Amino acid sequence: MPPAHDVSTFMNDPMAYFDRSITKMHRIARAELEPMQRAAMAARFAEHRASIAVVRRLADRLGVDRLADFDDVVPLFFPHTVFKSYPASLLDKKRFDLMTRWLGTLTSYDVSNVATEGCESIDEWIDRLDAETPLEVITSSGTTGTLSIIPKDKAGAVYTMKLWRLFLFQRFGREPTEDELYPEVDVIWPNHASGKLGHLRMAAMLKREFTGGDESRFHALYSDAISTDLMFLASKMRAAASRGELDRIQIDPKLLARKDEFIAMQARRPKEMAEFFERLTRELAGKRVFMIGAYNLMYEVASAGLERGMRGVFAPNSAILTGGGMKGFVLPTNYMDVIKDFLGVDRIQEGYGMSEISALHWACDEGRYHVQPWVIPFVLDPETSEPLPRRGVQTGRAAFYDVFVKSHWGGVISGDEITIDWDTPCPCGLASVPIAHDIMRYSEKQGVEDDRISCSATQEVHGEAVDFLRGFEA
């Protein structure tokens, strides 16, 4: 049994535990790491069993009161549907009191005192939660007419960004330099400047961590926010279309009143895109930057830039991060070269993560995603959800237990098919568990419509909703 204070540091402040060194995080021997993970898992479960109603309900149902082995946690994993298990009509009816009560069963924080009177939109409700609780929830819309709401917290968001800094600028295998620990960068965010939608929440987090809140060093593609309420409408539209009930959609008058604003925002896009490029080449040419975006977005920006005759625009020690899957997009095989050529960097980092947990797993030079030490990975049988053995090469449904997550339950089953080679050390030299580069959503594999709207499809779906609103009189 590892000493209790070590376990506490490991699960609550892994950066301190590993001396802020990514090399230490990923070189720790598994024989040393795993007892620590088990102890942390047991401790976090005990804590969450007491503080999160749904965890307690599930544990009671299964008769689980303590965890010892890794596989013990698997029956307790949440399907992603847990975060949208409220009736979607509560949002239509603006019953934010009931929404808060529902959210309260999923978080370790007490949210019962949040005043929801006068909340007229989802965004207003989330603002209220932001102001009155430790939470910083993120939402993501699906095609089933619902909105997932994950009760993440502010402290976790801040911490996650600090971790990102380590992984963006350090290199595995050598101790970090001062420049790597405290880099000066401008942040390029080829996306909307703000919003409560999963990936847009990140805008504020990035700004806070990497520019110290300096707006002049934060460069978003579009100046405005995406409205969560509009995305909820988009989600309802997709669901209604699939049910043959598009004629029955009720539009919230508050949202309809903003119709012209949304249309103007759509209309501004081409101009803002042009200005964005202008800024990249004029103001930021040769500078050290941190740029982040999904593959398709990154590729669009790069090929548009190359067409404008721009290449090698940033300093070579810039940090570039991408990921997020290829759903619905077909990119040419040399897309990474196109992106590198435009940006002028020799390395583009890739990360694998999901909204339900906090950790991002960074790819090594071999292109394998190395699981962060405070996250316990599982490969499950896709049919039965039983854990596959933690040895040999296993392909199946990815599931994770993140011992660091405090505000909500950290065990989640993903919709992704992954492959883990448990025994062969990764040629990159790291000791941590590697996930093979090719990850596919099961829905994609089965050729069925995914039930969530991916971040890369946000623009398209947003456009659909605005076009739909055009047909209504405000």
Next chain:
Amino acid sequence: MSAFRVPLFLRGEVVEQDWVEFGTRGSGRSFLAPDPHVWAERLPLASPGDMADLHAVPFDEILDVLAELGKALAFATNRHVREAYEAGLVAANYPASMLKQSYVALPYVFERDYVREIAEACVGTEYLNGWVTRRLLDGRELRVRAFGARTLHVPAGNGGLVSAVTIIRNAITRSDAIVKVPSNDPLTAIAIARTLADVAPRHPLTRHLAVAYWKGGDAAVEERICRPERIEKIVAWGGFASVKHVARYIQPGLDLIALDPKRSATIIGREAFESEATMREVAVRTACDIGVANQEGCACARVVWALSGTDAAGLATLNRFGELVYEALLALPDTISTKPKTFDPTLGDHLAATRLGGEEWYRVIGGDDREGAIIVSQIDEPVDYAPMLSSRVANLVPVDDLSRITDAVNAYTQTIGIWPESLKRELRDLLPLFGAQRLTSLGYACNVAIAMPQDAMEPLRRMCKWIVEETCDPAVVPPMWQAPASADPPLVRGPEARPGA
């Protein structure tokens, strides 16, 4: 390793060569079929004139051949049918008990009286077998006859009955059929065709049937068949994708009869909850509508709207009723319903989340073992994932009055099972406005007869070409080439006579 072979049936000949491999939906196993790219060109009838032999066959002879065919399809003795059953065990989503029952029942649909009833009710034998004369007000004499058409059929794969119905409809209408075999029911149509060739070799009914497998959407195959000079109609059943991809071949001269994806619902009146005995009977009927074919059919119940009321007493009653429906579901005979072979994992995730959400909004009864489940809404709304309900998972929704009932129906609705009969009569003029196509006694949703309209239309009448022969005697019908006397009424002309039409 391929699990089985799907030969191609070409107007009496069985093709067993040029094998290529195809995947089987869901099972991860594959099968062999003759390369459709090699054979596509030979599937359509060579010339429209070749339909003449079919039109010369007397109707009684059609009934005789079909009756013989039915007898020869006996599960105990027919090798082709047994092969189809064994292939179905691999390819279909039904357990052995239910699959076997569907083949045991196969001969009965070919019985002489049933086939005659279909012809009489769905077209009219007088139109099928000769020219029907009528005199119009303007004095002309009309003769109308229903001709067969050269047709591509894309049947659904949920049960072999669809293939049998396709072949019966083709014979009754004296049509020429190319049947595209579904991958989840790969051998039934072939088995019926081969048996037909055995009982009626070289008969026109045999020579006007081709059955082949190709992957739905394979343009290289479909573009060679779906042309107005080769076929006149397409009958497409089933999935959204299959209807959508054949729709692109539709052009002048090529007609689509779409029996597209449908969903069904149930409405239960408040009388159901008046006594324990009534509640039990209604529960069994409801369970039957949910459970038949393990809820794979479009007629199966999914959302059950109950006029139980939404107050505490109403909810308590509905929760109790939910228990009864769940019990009845598990007690259904295994020839019609079993623990499902597969369970949609996304639905499983939703169900798990609903259960974890506590009972404030929904109560889940059963479902622990993927055996089926009843979700009882505690609010007057179905679960958000209601369109996903399958594998014997249904959602009971309490309502206070009939004002919410039109929510049960939309453009994709097919059958509504209703209890009691008085409520059905009350709703029958209202629900069709919103999309309902068939209102039936609760418990009979999946008990579908063939001799009636389907999907709010008359597919057999649409499968026919309605040909007019007319005689106009200038002494009776005022000729257009003569100026009308001023006292004569103005000419009334049909739309075809309008300039530019």
